[in-house]
Amino acid sequence: MIMMLLASSARSSAFASISGRRAASAIASKYSNAVYNAALAKSPQTLAKVHAELATFSSTLKQSKDIDAFVHNPTLSARDRAAGLASVFKTIEGAGSKKEPVSDITKNLLTVLSDNGRLAEVNGVVEGFNELVSQYNGELNVTVTSAAPLSKDILSRLESSLKQSQTAQKAKTVKVTNKVNPSVLAGIVVDFGDKTIDLSAQSRVTKLNAALQLSV
Structure with a gap:
């Protein structure tokens, strides 16, 4: 089957x-x-x-x-x-x-x-x-990746902000999970639905390296 x-x-x-x-x-x-x-x-x-x-x-x-x-x-x-x-x-x-x-x-x-x-x-x-x-169950799973564990207060504020998005408003429930990845360096990467919001320092470093390669 x-x-x-x-x-x-x-x-x-x-x-x-x-x-x-x-x-x-x-x-x-x-x-x-x-x-x-x-x-x-x-x-x-x-x-x-x-x-x-x-x-x-x-x-x-x-x-x-x-x-x-x-x-x-x-x-x-x-x-x-x-x-x-x-x-x-x-x-x-x-x-x-x-x-x-x-x-x-x-x-x-x-x-x-x-x-x-x-x-x-x-x-x-x-x-x-x-x-x-x-x-299918109307749930929106949000993964927030950071270099170090985020406090409950920060996660709560992120959850409140995410619930105001159009994607979250279509969901019955929103679940936020914090994953730790030291390579992020600083800032956060937020994944939800089919969207990724990259606010990490690693992203900026990668863009800088790409720009330097083009200038050589």
Whole structure:
């Protein structure tokens, strides 16, 4: 089902379009769109279930060195990949209170990624899928990247300002997340929807370097 949807994902609705910046690659974006469309085509309940399953997988990936090693090892045989996926599915099933079987859509996604040697891109796929689900739920996720953690007061003021934008006014809720990246040097980079507002010192340094190169 997922592979069939990959061919038509570029023609999907506005909810099913995300920028390359939000996915690890163009390929990851296609998988994100495909799994989103496949889940929503069944029902909103299925979309919520797949969302929860992929969230569990992402959390497990961060906590388990074994699963992380499995995901990022492209040299595994087909037999080892199948065994690794079986372990992943069992982990996802065990995380829920009802111990429900993993949905076919989640199984198909991870299996196709594994078979195509793209399992290492799963973080980008999940990130893109989460963005689509947020859009579907009327949520606007705003990422503020800074060289050092921002205070709650600054984040609160940023959130108030963002809520006045046309993009935020269309959303039911606005969620602001602060990410730390020392390469920003100073200032901030704000990502929301398909927009990026780069107010960082690194951006100014990059522009200066480009200007100097042209003048040489």
